[in-house]
Amino acid sequence: MxxxxxxxxxxxxxxxxxxxxxxxxxxxxxxxxxxxxxxxxxxxxxxxxxxxxxxxxxxxxxxxxxxxxxxxxxxxxxxxxxxxxxxxxxxxxxxxxxxxxxxxxxxxxxxxxxxxxxxxxxxxxxxxxxxxxxxxxxxxxxxxxxxxxxxxxxxxxxxxxxxAKEMKINNKELTIYYSLQCPYILNCINQVEEYCNKKNIPLNIISIDTLEKAKNLPCIFNNWAVFYNGKYETNYLMNETFLKKMFQL
CATH class of the missing domain: 3.40.630.30 (Gcn5-related N-acetyltransferase (GNAT))
Known part of the structure; x- marks a missing residue:
C-alpha cells in the first residue's frame, strides 16, 4: 500500500x-x-x-x-x-x-x-x-x-x-453564496445561471472573495450556501435537475 x-x-x-x-x-x-x-x-x-x-x-x-x-x-x-x-x-x-x-x-x-x-x-x-x-x-x-x-x-x-447561527437572510429571491475554494463551484454557477435565465427566475449570486466576507456570512457554509424565501435551504451543489426537484421551478 x-x-x-x-x-x-x-x-x-x-x-x-x-x-x-x-x-x-x-x-x-x-x-x-x-x-x-x-x-x-x-x-x-x-x-x-x-x-x-x-x-x-x-x-x-x-x-x-x-x-x-x-x-x-x-x-x-x-x-x-x-x-x-x-x-x-x-x-x-x-x-x-x-x-x-x-x-x-x-x-x-x-x-x-x-x-x-x-x-x-x-x-x-x-x-x-x-x-x-x-x-x-x-x-x-x-x-x-x-x-x-x-x-x-x-x-x-x-x-x-x-x-452564522441565524441561517437566514432578508432577500426572498433564490440566493447563493459561493467562493472559489471548491473546483466544482464554477460549473454549478454556470448551470444555475443558465436555468434561471431560461425560466426568468430572479437569482442573486454573492461571491465570497475576501476573508472579511467569509467571517460575516449569514450561515456556516463558505463554499456554497443556497437560500430561498429568506431561509437557508442547502449546501448541496446544484444543477438544473436539482433546481427542478428542490424548488419546483
Missing part, C-alpha cells in the same frame, strides 16, 4: 493534480481558480495534503484566524475538508491524514483543531463518529443539527459567529 503523501506548495502546485477534481473536463476552469486561490492561502499557513495517487484522498486545513469560515477562536486550526473516497476507503488513509493534522497542530503550539460536522451524516461533512475517536467534542451547535467539533489541547474552545 502506497502511503506517500504530498503537501501542495507554491513550487509544486502547478504540476500536481487536485484530487477533489482530477480529470473531469467541465471542472478544469474550476481547478485553475482553486489553484490560484490556494497560492494566496499557502503563504498564510494553509495546508493541502494529498495521497500521491490519482484518487480523492486529502485533508485541507488552515489557521482559524485566516480560515474562510464564520468561526472564531484563539490559536486553532480549522479543517475544511477530510476526504477519502471509493476504493481508497478502509486502508487507513483517513487515520494518517487526521493524525498528521493533529501532530502538526501540536508542533506549531496550537490550542486545538476544529471542524464542521453534524449530528446525522450530511453531504460534504466529515463523519462525527470518526472524529470522536480522536477526542473531538461538540463545542457549539446551530439549530440542534450542525455542530462545531473541537479537539482542544488547553481548554480553549472555538465558536460560531452569531450571524
Amino acid at each position: 502506497n502511503k506517500h503523501f504530498i503537501n501542495l506548495t507554491i513550487e509544486n502546485i502547478e504540476k500536481e493534480h487536485l484530487c477533489c477534481a482530477i480529470s473531469d473536463k467541465k471542472h478544469q476552469m474550476g481547478v485553475i481558480t482553486k489553484k490560484n486561490w490556494l497560492k494566496e492561502r499557502i503563504i498564510e499557513g494553509h495546508i493541502f495534503r494529498k495521497l500521491d495517487e490519482k484518487g480523492k484522498v486529502f485533508i485541507e486545513y488552515a489557521p482559524l484566524e485566516s480560515a474562510w469560515v464564520p468561526i472564531y477562536g484563539d490559536n486553532y486550526l480549522y479543517i475544511y475538508c477530510l476526504w477519502v473516497s471509493g476504493s481508497f476507503k478502509g486502508k487507513g488513509y483517513a487515520k494518517s491524514l487526521i493524525e498528521y493534522c493533529i501532530n502538526d497542530a501540536k508542533e506549531k503550539g496550537k490550542s486545538g483543531i476544529c471542524i464542521l460536522s453534524s449530528k446525522k451524516k450530511k453531504p460534504y461533512l466529515s463523519d462525527k463518529k470518526f472524529l470522536l475517536k480522536y477526542g473531538f467534542d461538540t463545542v457549539d451547535t446551530i439549530k440542534n443539527d450542525y455542530e462545531l467539533l473541537a479537539l482542544s489541547f488547553d481548554g480553549k474552545k472555538p465558536y460560531f459567529s452569531e450571524k
Whole structure:
C-alpha cells in the first residue's frame, strides 16, 4: 500500500493534480481558480495534503484566524475538508491524514483543531463518529443539527459567529453564496445561471472573495450556501435537475 503523501506548495502546485477534481473536463476552469486561490492561502499557513495517487484522498486545513469560515477562536486550526473516497476507503488513509493534522497542530503550539460536522451524516461533512475517536467534542451547535467539533489541547474552545447561527437572510429571491475554494463551484454557477435565465427566475449570486466576507456570512457554509424565501435551504451543489426537484421551478 502506497502511503506517500504530498503537501501542495507554491513550487509544486502547478504540476500536481487536485484530487477533489482530477480529470473531469467541465471542472478544469474550476481547478485553475482553486489553484490560484490556494497560492494566496499557502503563504498564510494553509495546508493541502494529498495521497500521491490519482484518487480523492486529502485533508485541507488552515489557521482559524485566516480560515474562510464564520468561526472564531484563539490559536486553532480549522479543517475544511477530510476526504477519502471509493476504493481508497478502509486502508487507513483517513487515520494518517487526521493524525498528521493533529501532530502538526501540536508542533506549531496550537490550542486545538476544529471542524464542521453534524449530528446525522450530511453531504460534504466529515463523519462525527470518526472524529470522536480522536477526542473531538461538540463545542457549539446551530439549530440542534450542525455542530462545531473541537479537539482542544488547553481548554480553549472555538465558536460560531452569531450571524452564522441565524441561517437566514432578508432577500426572498433564490440566493447563493459561493467562493472559489471548491473546483466544482464554477460549473454549478454556470448551470444555475443558465436555468434561471431560461425560466426568468430572479437569482442573486454573492461571491465570497475576501476573508472579511467569509467571517460575516449569514450561515456556516463558505463554499456554497443556497437560500430561498429568506431561509437557508442547502449546501448541496446544484444543477438544473436539482433546481427542478428542490424548488419546483
